[in-house]
Structures are given as structure tokens and as C-alpha cells.
Amino acid sequence: MSRFFFDDRKQLVNDAIEGLVISAPHGNLVRLDIDPAIRIVARADWDKSRVAVISGGGSGHEPAHAGFVGKGMLTAAVCGDVFASPSVDAVLNAIVAVTGDRGCLLIVKNYTGDRLNFGLAAEKAKRYGLKVEMVIVADDIALPDNKQPRGIAGTALVHKIAGYAAEHGKSLSEVRDIAQQACDNVRSLGLAMESCNLPGSDGDEERIQRGKVELGLGIHGEPGATVVDTHNSKALIETLVKPLQAEIGNDRVAVLINNLGGVSALEMALLTKELAHSSLKDQIAWLIGPAPLVSSLDMKGFSLSVLRLNDEFEKALCADVQTVGWQKPVPFAPMKTQPYSAVFDGLAFSPSDNPQVKALVSAATQTLIGLENRLNALDARVGDGDTGSTFAEGAREIARLLENNALPLNNTAQLLQLVGERLATVMGGSSGVLMSIFFTAAGQAVQDGSALPEALLLGIKKMKQYGGAELGDRTLIDALQPALESLRDKGLAAAVDAAKTGAASTASMQKAGAGRSSYVNSENLEGISDPGAVAIAEVFAALVK
Incomplete structure (x- = not known):
């Protein structure tokens, strides 16, 4: 029996998009009414006077990607079926709908389907006289020898930085360049103790043995690179931090603490505490999360994304946005405590006889x-x-x-x-x-x-x-x-x-x-x-x- 709430499997993504749009706190989202199979969520307040920033991919990674549409971030998101790239026609319609004379930047995670469909749509859009550029996010370091690293939660940081540049009137080449710079400076690594349950599946498969976690499994449930024989929170944080540090050196960083969908708030807070005491603690300038930003349905796991900082990145990350899913960065500092004298609840009395x-x-x-x-x-x-x-x-x-x-x-x-x-x-x-x-x-x-x-x-x-x-x-x-x-x-x-x-x-x-x-x-x-x-x-x- 499926472990997934839904009415009609074929309408699942459409139904979820409707729920997202009607509950958006800023009331600034619309779904473009083109075709039921073309799922585009866009800014209701967009006027094409600035560079458009579009992203998208398979559904099931919420709040990515539609949850990042709004002032200061994405102009539009193109939503495929669960874990499936949107079609070329869907991406093309999104580009044409929101792109003006300033052009459009596509932000694409490094998966073959996304690269091909977004890439072909970009080429077709040029027939309409539109200027289109594309950057590819490849932040996953789970497989260091892989020539095609996957794009995972670090993609949200690229969305934020590119969206900031576009919101401030930068040219298409400037928006592309800062987005590419963000791609070059973000690294991510995740793990999970349970994979995700797909809508309509029986949910009985348990690939990951109890007591173990998979390190570096994909956000579509792909098997991890290695198996770690512990659930200890401190040990697991260090398991992620060490290879991330090897990638970013001693630079100041922002860290995104991403819930892959099935981890309780209590556990995410505990993992954040472990991060705050890890060997990375002296390099952390900003914390983003803990929260689901690029999830994998109900996967019981989490990931860390580290971004080398510069002044422009910090301004971009901290700028206000009007989106459903972005988490405002918090300056990193040790836990604040305040001395306080405990209440003495003991009763003062003198023994007596009666x-x-x-x-x-x-x-x-x-x-x-x-x-x-x-x-x-x-x-x-x-x-x-x-x-x-x-x-x-x-x-x-x-x-x-x-x-x-x-x-x-x-x-x-x-x-x-x-x-x-x-x-x-x-x-x-x-x-x-x-x-x-x-x-x-x-x-x-x-x-x-x-x-x-x-x-x-x-x-x-x-x-x-x-x-x-x-x-x-x-x-x-x-x-x-x-x-x-x-x-x-x-x-x-x-x-x-x-x-x-x-x-x-x-x-x-x-x-x-x-x-x-x-x-x-x-x-x-x-x-x-x-x-x-x-x-x-x-x-x-x-x-x-």
C-alpha cells in the first residue's frame, strides 16, 4: 500500500501546484494556464523589465523549485512529474512567457534530462529573438571522480544569488557570471538512513539496512557512494564536514542545512548543534536552515551545502525575498546563555512535636x-x-x-x-x-x-x-x-x-x-x-x- 497522500496519481503534481499557489503568503504566484501537462509557476508581479531567472526540474524536491519563485529569487519554475524533467515545450513556454529584452538565465541541475530539455528549449527560444543563457549546478561531491557531479541542494544558493543580481538590474551576462561564480564555489554532500517512498509504490522496500546510512545517495533515491555504520549525529556531521572542508579550504562560508524531507525538526535542530561544534565551526559566517530546501519526498536524510563567501554573495544571500521556501540566513554564533539563579522550592520549616x-x-x-x-x-x-x-x-x-x-x-x-x-x-x-x-x-x-x-x-x-x-x-x-x-x-x-x-x-x-x-x-x-x-x-x- 502506498505511503503517500493523493487522490489521482496522474493529477498529483497539478494538485500540489494549486495548493502551493493558493497558500503563498505574499499572494504573488500564478500558474500559467497553457496546458495541463505544462506546469509553470511564475511571479504574478513580473513586468519583463529585468533579466528573468528560470529554474525547474522534477517535482518531489519541494520547496524547489516553485517555492523559490518570487521577488528577489526566481521569475518562474517549470515543474516536471515526480523525479522527471519537464518537457522541452514546457521550458520553452516558460522562457517565452516571462522573458523580455533583457534576456533570461536558466539554472539547471546537472542531470541529463534537465540539461537536454532546458538546453533544447534555450536554443528554440533564440528563434524568437530572445537572449538565453544557462548555468549548470554540479555541487555534489559524493563521487569525486565523477565528471558529471549532480546538482543538489546547493542549487538553492545559486537561485538566491542569481535572483538578487537580476532584481538589482544587472545585465544578462552579469547575472550569468555571478550565478556561474556561485556554482563554482558551492559544494554539497548528503546522507540518509531511509530512501524515499514514491507515490503509488508499496513502500515496503528497505534498501538501507537498519543501523546504517548511505553517504552521497541521490535526491531521486539513487544508491549512495558508501555505507556508514552508525546513526551517531556527531560522527555523521564530521563525516560530511571533512570532505567539504577539503574542497573549500579555510575560507569563510555559508552553510545550508537541508532536510531531505523525512527528518523531524527535533533531529534537524540536534544536527545543527553538532555542526556548530564541528571542525567547520570557525569558518561558518551564516547558517541557512535547518529546513527542507531541496528535498527528496520523504527521504530520512539531510545534506550540507557550503558556499565560499565574498561581499557580493553575502549581500545576495541576506537580501529579503518574497517566496514560499527560502530561509533567511542567520549569523552564526555560539548559543546565547543568560545566568539565572534557580528557584529554591524547598520548604523552610522547623521540626516540632504533637x-x-x-x-x-x-x-x-x-x-x-x-x-x-x-x-x-x-x-x-x-x-x-x-x-x-x-x-x-x-x-x-x-x-x-x-x-x-x-x-x-x-x-x-x-x-x-x-x-x-x-x-x-x-x-x-x-x-x-x-x-x-x-x-x-x-x-x-x-x-x-x-x-x-x-x-x-x-x-x-x-x-x-x-x-x-x-x-x-x-x-x-x-x-x-x-x-x-x-x-x-x-x-x-x-x-x-x-x-x-x-x-x-x-x-x-x-x-x-x-x-x-x-x-x-x-x-x-x-x-x-x-x-x-x-x-x-x-x-x-x-x-x-
Whole structure:
């Protein structure tokens, strides 16, 4: 089955062009309505008063080439089918449509189909009295002995530099010369761990073995020059940087970090970090990307393009454009940091004694420790089997502090807040955070003057606010809320009964509205009480003994 979204394979490129044109942020693109098989995207604001700059080639390399059409870059792009050169007629129509007396420059990647079709179209255009020049981008250094290096992501840099010259009124020969100079000074190298999936293909082929990458594979999925036996980001960046440095020497450079289409933004940022710490770091003046500029559908790979800089190139690269795909260069510098004192979240307190409170804390903690296996067994039937261990771990910590006389037993606000602080640290998962919210909010309310029952109800209100559970959602709240309401209104004995009733009610609830049990079907929940609610009921029962 294809791993590609499309409606009609035959209309795929036409449909994509329509989507590009209608979503262009500057509203400055048009498709020339000539023939469905002739796909030309052009500047809507073009007046033929300057040299036209045209590029193109197979689709599947987006945003190249139509994504670079706009003020300051390309005048028009000619789009072929996926990974197929546009026809001679398509290129010829583009030339005639946008070229005035100043002439036209064609920028062509070094693939046989592109060279032939653009070249013949250029010769035919001369019959119309048009001046046409062509430069060929051959920036790929993957095969150093190859007399015909491929044109890959460095082509976008040539587009930018030539477009700048044309926008500033340079003559055709001047635009051609600076474009050729850019071609002569740009080098690229890429790698991938997965090739691309073609529209309509079954997507099952895995030519590149897991754990390896191909170095120098083509942007149409052609096999790479060599295989590298690692996915380590630092090692792979150095694998690309070393041969690029050998080509460009010690000159200042701009580096284009190109996503071949299938690499996550997180990984591209990480690779940029590795580049910033690589042996090339002292030569980098500008970063362009990380972003897809000349992609290969969904290929899981990336490439680096380095351009030797001069004053004219820097002006050209940094000039504003109105395109969909170009990325504004960023001056390269180490990551900025700012000293900042960490927030100290520890609670300041003084241990104190209160025999009555000590007895209550001891009863609660020993009950939860003793319930560990029972609660785990309950949770194994409705969750992930660790509720008992989670509550016991928190209880053991509070019991340890109690035994060491390290609790502020005579200061209710501090005691509640300290319990909240420790539970957040030692209890695992969401239960620890929820109980910490409960005790922390209750402690703050006591400190602000609330009576203990009201403070505890405020704590449960905050627990519900942040946790998302309500009464009837088959959680510990079904026992804790009625118990606390009864504690406020009728006293501890009533709270014990309310907690027991609330815990029992969870066994008849057919659907859990929160927590791990919410992913369990109703048949597996029937007749089983929520382990958190059981824990609450047992603690309240222990407090009156």
C-alpha cells in the first residue's frame, strides 16, 4: 500500500501546484494556464523589465523549485512529474512567457534530462529573438571522480544569488557570471538512513539496512557512494564536514542545512548543534536552515551545502525575498546563555512535636504500607498494577521523617506543605503529583487562614482542576470528596462512612473517566473497586481506631 497522500496519481503534481499557489503568503504566484501537462509557476508581479531567472526540474524536491519563485529569487519554475524533467515545450513556454529584452538565465541541475530539455528549449527560444543563457549546478561531491557531479541542494544558493543580481538590474551576462561564480564555489554532500517512498509504490522496500546510512545517495533515491555504520549525529556531521572542508579550504562560508524531507525538526535542530561544534565551526559566517530546501519526498536524510563567501554573495544571500521556501540566513554564533539563579522550592520549616498529630500520621502511613500488595492486586485488574507500591513508597518516606522527628507536627500548614513536597519527589507517576497538589494547596489554604476541613476541600478542588477527574469518574475522588465534605459537616466518624461508601460505589461504575482505568473496557471494571478509592477509605478507617 502506498505511503503517500493523493487522490489521482496522474493529477498529483497539478494538485500540489494549486495548493502551493493558493497558500503563498505574499499572494504573488500564478500558474500559467497553457496546458495541463505544462506546469509553470511564475511571479504574478513580473513586468519583463529585468533579466528573468528560470529554474525547474522534477517535482518531489519541494520547496524547489516553485517555492523559490518570487521577488528577489526566481521569475518562474517549470515543474516536471515526480523525479522527471519537464518537457522541452514546457521550458520553452516558460522562457517565452516571462522573458523580455533583457534576456533570461536558466539554472539547471546537472542531470541529463534537465540539461537536454532546458538546453533544447534555450536554443528554440533564440528563434524568437530572445537572449538565453544557462548555468549548470554540479555541487555534489559524493563521487569525486565523477565528471558529471549532480546538482543538489546547493542549487538553492545559486537561485538566491542569481535572483538578487537580476532584481538589482544587472545585465544578462552579469547575472550569468555571478550565478556561474556561485556554482563554482558551492559544494554539497548528503546522507540518509531511509530512501524515499514514491507515490503509488508499496513502500515496503528497505534498501538501507537498519543501523546504517548511505553517504552521497541521490535526491531521486539513487544508491549512495558508501555505507556508514552508525546513526551517531556527531560522527555523521564530521563525516560530511571533512570532505567539504577539503574542497573549500579555510575560507569563510555559508552553510545550508537541508532536510531531505523525512527528518523531524527535533533531529534537524540536534544536527545543527553538532555542526556548530564541528571542525567547520570557525569558518561558518551564516547558517541557512535547518529546513527542507531541496528535498527528496520523504527521504530520512539531510545534506550540507557550503558556499565560499565574498561581499557580493553575502549581500545576495541576506537580501529579503518574497517566496514560499527560502530561509533567511542567520549569523552564526555560539548559543546565547543568560545566568539565572534557580528557584529554591524547598520548604523552610522547623521540626516540632504533637502527639495527637503524630498518631494520625503514623496510622495513615502504616495503613498505606500495609495495603501495598492488596492495592497492587486490585490495580492489576483495572490498571498497570502499581497503585499499592506508589502509595506505599510515599508513605514510607513520611514514616521515615516521622521516625526521625523531622516533621513540623505542631504546624498544620507546614506539615501539609512538606508532605506535598516529599510526595512529589518520591511517589512515581501522576499519583505523586496529584497528591502533592492536594497537600500543597491545602497547606497554603491553612496558612492563609482557612480551617482544616475547608483547606482540605480546597486541596481536592485543585486536584480536580489540574488532574481533570470529577466525582463519578471512578477515581480516589469518589471516596475522598464525600469523606472531606462529611468531615466538614458531621465530623470524622461520618467521614469514615462516606469514604467507605464512595469507594464501594466505584465497583459499579461501568466506565472510568480518568487515569489508567479509562483505557479498560467496562467488562473488566465491573465489580472491582478503584484501588485509589480503597486506599482513601482504609486510611479514614484507620484514623478513628
